[in-house]
Amino acid sequence: MEVKAKIKRILKLLAISAKMDLVWLLRDTKYALTGIASDMISNLSTVSAVYLIALRFNGIGGLNTDEILFMMSYSTITTGLFIMFGSGNNIHISRIIGRGQLEHLFMQPLSLKMQLFTNGFCPFTGGGNFLVGCIMLIISVRRLSLSITLGWLLSLIIYILATMTIIVARSYLVSTAAFYAPVAAEEISMTAIDGTWLLSTFPLSGMPAFLQVSLLTILPEGLMAWFPSLCLLGKTPLHFSKYYPLAFALILSLITSYIFRKGMNYYVKKGSNRYVPYGFRR
Amino acid sequence: MSKYMKTARMSYLEKTNGGIIYLLPDIMIKIFTLIPLIYLWRVVMSSGAQVGMSMSQMLTYTYISALLSDMMVVKTAASGWLSEGVLMKLYGRPISVLGQLIAQTMGAWFPMLLLFSLPMVFVAPLIGVNLMPASPWFLPSLLLCISLGFAIDILFACLSIKLRNMSWLISRIRAAIVSLLSGTIIPISLLPYGIGVIMKYQPFACLGGSPLSIYVGSADPENVILLQLIWNMILWPVALLVFKKSQEGIVSYGG
Numbered sequence A: 001m002e003v004k005a006k007i008k009r010i011l012k013l014l015a016i017s018a019k020m021d022l023v024w025l026l027r028d029t030k031y032a033l034t035g036i037a038s039d040m041i042s043n044l045s046t047v048s049a050v051y052l053i054a055l056r057f058n059g060i061g062g063l064n065t066d067e068i069l070f071m072m073s074y075s076t077i078t079t080g081l082f083i084m085f086g087s088g089n090n091i092h093i094s095r096i097i098g099r100g101q102l103e104h105l106f107m108q109p110l111s112l113k114m115q116l117f118t119n120g121f122c123p124f125t126g127g128g129n130f131l132v133g134c135i136m137l138i139i140s141v142r143r144l145s146l147s148i149t150l151g152w153l154l155s156l157i158i159y160i161l162a163t164m165t166i167i168v169a170r171s172y173l174v175s176t177a178a179f180y181a182p183v184a185a186e187e188i189s190m191t192a193i194d195g196t197w198l199l200s201t202f203p204l205s206g207m208p209a210f211l212q213v214s215l216l217t218i219l220p221e222g223l224m225a226w227f228p229s230l231c232l233l234g235k236t237p238l239h240f241s242k243y244y245p246l247a248f249a250l251i252l253s254l255i256t257s258y259i260f261r262k263g264m265n266y267y268v269k270k271g272s273n274r275y276v277p278y279g280f281r282r
Numbered sequence B: 001m002s003k004y005m006k007t008a009r010m011s012y013l014e015k016t017n018g019g020i021i022y023l024l025p026d027i028m029i030k031i032f033t034l035i036p037l038i039y040l041w042r043v044v045m046s047s048g049a050q051v052g053m054s055m056s057q058m059l060t061y062t063y064i065s066a067l068l069s070d071m072m073v074v075k076t077a078a079s080g081w082l083s084e085g086v087l088m089k090l091y092g093r094p095i096s097v098l099g100q101l102i103a104q105t106m107g108a109w110f111p112m113l114l115l116f117s118l119p120m121v122f123v124a125p126l127i128g129v130n131l132m133p134a135s136p137w138f139l140p141s142l143l144l145c146i147s148l149g150f151a152i153d154i155l156f157a158c159l160s161i162k163l164r165n166m167s168w169l170i171s172r173i174r175a176a177i178v179s180l181l182s183g184t185i186i187p188i189s190l191l192p193y194g195i196g197v198i199m200k201y202q203p204f205a206c207l208g209g210s211p212l213s214i215y216v217g218s219a220d221p222e223n224v225i226l227l228q229l230i231w232n233m234i235l236w237p238v239a240l241l242v243f244k245k246s247q248e249g250i251v252s253y254g255g
Helices: A002-027 A029-056 A065-085 A093-098 A102-106 A112-118 A128-144 A150-175 A188-193 A209-217 A226-232 A244-270 B002-016 B020-045 B055-067 B078-084 B086-090 B097-127 B138-162 B164-181 B192-199 B209-216 B221-249
Strands: none
Touching: A002 A029, A002 A112, A029 A065, A029 A128, A029 B164, A029 B192, A065 A128, A065 A150, A065 A226, A093 A102, A093 A150, A093 A188, A102 A112, A150 A188, A150 A226, A150 A244, A188 B020, A209 A244, A209 B020, A226 A244, B002 B020, B002 B097, B020 B055, B020 B097, B055 B097, B055 B209, B078 B086, B078 B138, B078 B164, B086 B097, B097 B138, B097 B221, B138 B164, B138 B209, B138 B221, B209 B221
16 A cells, blocks of 8 residues: 555656646756757767667678667667656756755755655656657567567567666666765766766677676676667677676665765764855855 | 966865765776777677778877876866856966966866876777887977867967856866867777868867877977967967956856
8 A cells, every 4th residue: 555655646746747848848848959969969960879880880790780770779769768867966866965055955855766766757858769769669560570579669668677676776876976965976877977977879789798798797887778778689799698788787886885885974973065055056 | 387387286276175086986987988999999890891090009098198188189168167167266366367277177186197008008009909009299399288288278268258157068168179180089080081181280180189199109299299280379379369358358157
């Protein structure tokens, strides 16, 4: 019963965020449309760079152009979801911590988790890339003549959720530094997410094994699109288990949870040196 | 001139104020992007497709592009400073606003040049990348590329002034367009369907892609430099005129 009430509350909060997003779109249409355009252009330029190379060379490392398109569609969908759920810096959490804005969340009569999960939802102005990604996915699936079953669709959703979990967990993990060094680490989540964006679109097929393994473990960019795409195409690479992204997401989340809590404990005792009585960001 | 040198030095020191350790994430990301990119091109070029560039040229192109990335496509802090209220402060100092902007931008390049580019020069032979330039005309071309980069950046800053609070969005659109059209990620000549033939005459192609193609010897220096000169001669007067007119429209808030 409690779980049901919680889910209902989350949906209500998401609806409030969505409503505010719609109001913004209607009231400041020019700005909102520019925002949608900028998100789409930004993502398309990144994925098209790889796709153009594939077109010019008839594929990359054993993957044909349609398989590359499939991979790019996966990448675009995750980028779309990231933008759709992360417009309030709730995924770029080091900004909230570093700027002393976490105090603002403490004052609300809601748990921190619930606020962070729901307050960045912007389906109207942030859904552009998700839609483009879905269209790209349909085109690539048709070109590859993949047989779509319920099981395959569930796998797609689970892989996307695992990728999103890895993105969020990694961002929160590195953002813990902002509890201790708010000024220097304010933008560290930006480095962790946006700085590796281009790398996450690289098809790693054909690269040396040491590089592939490094990009699936130390810096998990291979899990952002390449590995899950190949799993969905039935070509799981490197003799890894197809459950590897899920295991990685789980382990990373547990580590992040432990370290982030330590940072929070430090923060609630010391406070933020950037918070001033008339606002924030000293 | 010494005022500008001091400004550049301040900018350099500002980057390292928190300690070099805080630059490490950026350096690591650069290294972790560059090395896979080199191997990606190795995989792509080993397909044997004839694209007018050898694998060795392509690897050098990619490597130098990464080492000199700040210079390939110049980005000043003008757009960001507009929304953060910093740009207004520049008017309170007894030196040219554009001069300060240029000095601060160039000063900020040094930490990465010293901590990333220089060490990576020594790593290059270990991963089979030859860094010998094919022509000495690379240097004048690089200077023209930097000069044009500042002119284009000033024009984008003016667009931010005009559109008020859209600086972040403009910055994203600009980064996306420039990264593709400047040839710093994919050489323009490698674009499919003959797009490269048309694209090589647009101003963004005179940014990073031009000195890089001279560096690896895949383009004729005379033509490339001539085109760079023409775009500099067109865009600098336009940038100065538009900036002069835009100054009155600067609205600043935040901080």
